[in-house]
Amino acid sequence: MKTILITGASSGIGKETAILFAEKGWNVAATMRSPEKLSIFAENRNISTYLLDVKNKDSIRECIQHVIQDFSKIDAIVNNAGIYTINPLELSSDEIIDDILETNIKGVLYTTKAILEHFRENKSGVIVNISSIAGRATFPFQSVYHTSKWAIEGFSESLYYELEPIGIKVKVVEPGVVKTELYNSVLDSPLEQYPDEYRDRFKKSHHSLINNYKNGYSPKQDAQTIYKAVNSRNSKLRYPSDNTTKLAFFLRALLPLSVFQKIIKRLNGI
Ligand SMILES: NC(=O)c1ccc[n+]([C@@H]2O[C@H](COP(=O)([O-])OP(=O)(O)OC[C@H]3O[C@@H](n4cnc5c(N)ncnc54)[C@H](OP(=O)(O)O)[C@@H]3O)[C@@H](O)[C@H]2O)c1
Numbered sequence: 001m002k003t004i005l006i007t008g009a010s011s012g013i014g015k016e017t018a019i020l021f022a023e024k025g026w027n028v029a030a031t032m033r034s035p036e037k038l039s040i041f042a043e044n045r046n047i048s049t050y051l052l053d054v055k056n057k058d059s060i061r062e063c064i065q066h067v068i069q070d071f072s073k074i075d076a077i078v079n080n081a082g083i084y085t086i087n088p089l090e091l092s093s094d095e096i097i098d099d100i101l102e103t104n105i106k107g108v109l110y111t112t113k114a115i116l117e118h119f120r121e122n123k124s125g126v127i128v129n130i131s132s133i134a135g136r137a138t139f140p141f142q143s144v145y146h147t148s149k150w151a152i153e154g155f156s157e158s159l160y161y162e163l164e165p166i167g168i169k170v171k172v173v174e175p176g177v178v179k180t181e182l183y184n185s186v187l188d189s190p191l192e193q194y195p196d197e198y199r200d201r202f203k204k205s206h207h208s209l210i211n212n213y214k215n216g217y218s219p220k221q222d223a224q225t226i227y228k229a230v231n232s233r234n235s236k237l238r239y240p241s242d243n244t245t246k247l248a249f250f251l252r253a254l255l256p257l258s259v260f261q262k263i264i265k266r267l268n269g270i
Pocket residue numbers: 007008009010011012013014032033034052053054055079080081082083084103130131132133134174175176177178179180181182183216219
């Protein structure tokens with residue numbers, strides 16, 4: 001039986017990915033940062049839960065060692081844990097900027113670094129990094145989040161060259177707008193405190209985001225995309241998860257940037 005380790009498996013895409021891989025007969029090491037959530041898969045025999053906070057290097061190393069001890073081999077990891085923000089940069093707290101960079105970028109780099117010796121010794125392994133539609137296209141007031149997801153795209157693309165010759169695959173899964181808990185922290189915004197220069201435009205962009213979120217698709221779809229990426233026999237790097245993301249990337253690559261920017265402004269009503 002193969003074994004997969006997933007970060008941020010306590011909700012959303014990570015949780016659905018754990019459930020799907022278990023259904024398909026994999027051993028699943030579902031890792032999460034919150035001890036009180038460790039029992040969420042108690043009913044599922046193929047899913048074992050572990051503590052792993054991607055902001056804590058000791059926690060990453062200890063968790064990976066623990067999973068290797070339990071299953072003797074890890075075949076794939078999914079760097080899924082992530083957080084989100086939407087705000088004008090000027091109004092983004094230093095704490096949220098640091099949190100995004102530490103969770104969404106450093107968390108992925110340190111978790112990947114920690115698994116590499118094991119994968120190299122096995123001459124095999126699959127690394128799936130969860131990027132986003134926000135990893136290759138851009139939207140207003142999301143500069144901090146974009147910084148993290150564009151970083152993951154470049155990181156993965158470079159790592160692909162480095163690891164392919166030694167049998168380790170790198171995959172990037174790119175979800176669109178998914179109905180998960182990711183947006184819980186940004187549902188309300190204290191708009192009355194915003195300077196005039198930002199308020200109306202931010203309100204429209206925020207409204208458009210929340211509308212898209214309400215019509216978002218199920219994280220089960222991304223779990224299917226991750227399953228496809230992990231089990232692929234070829235070395236394809238990128239897996240956009242839904243048609244909107246595919247269209248956005250197609251237009252971004254095809255159109256002059258100035259035309260793409262006009263479309264984004266119109267879609268955001270700004
Ligand atoms: N939802 C979307 O529309 C969307 C679109 C594109 C990309 N993505 C990406 O998909 C990934 C999963 O997000 P989601 O939509 O499934 O959101 P979610 O339901 O909020 O899940 C995020 C998970 O990450 C965990 N997490 C956050 N900080 C962590 C840390 N320091 N250490 C370990 N785990 C941590 C959360 O744990 P807690 O339960 O303890 O908070 C949660 O389990 C993220 O990388 C996100 O950027 C999502």
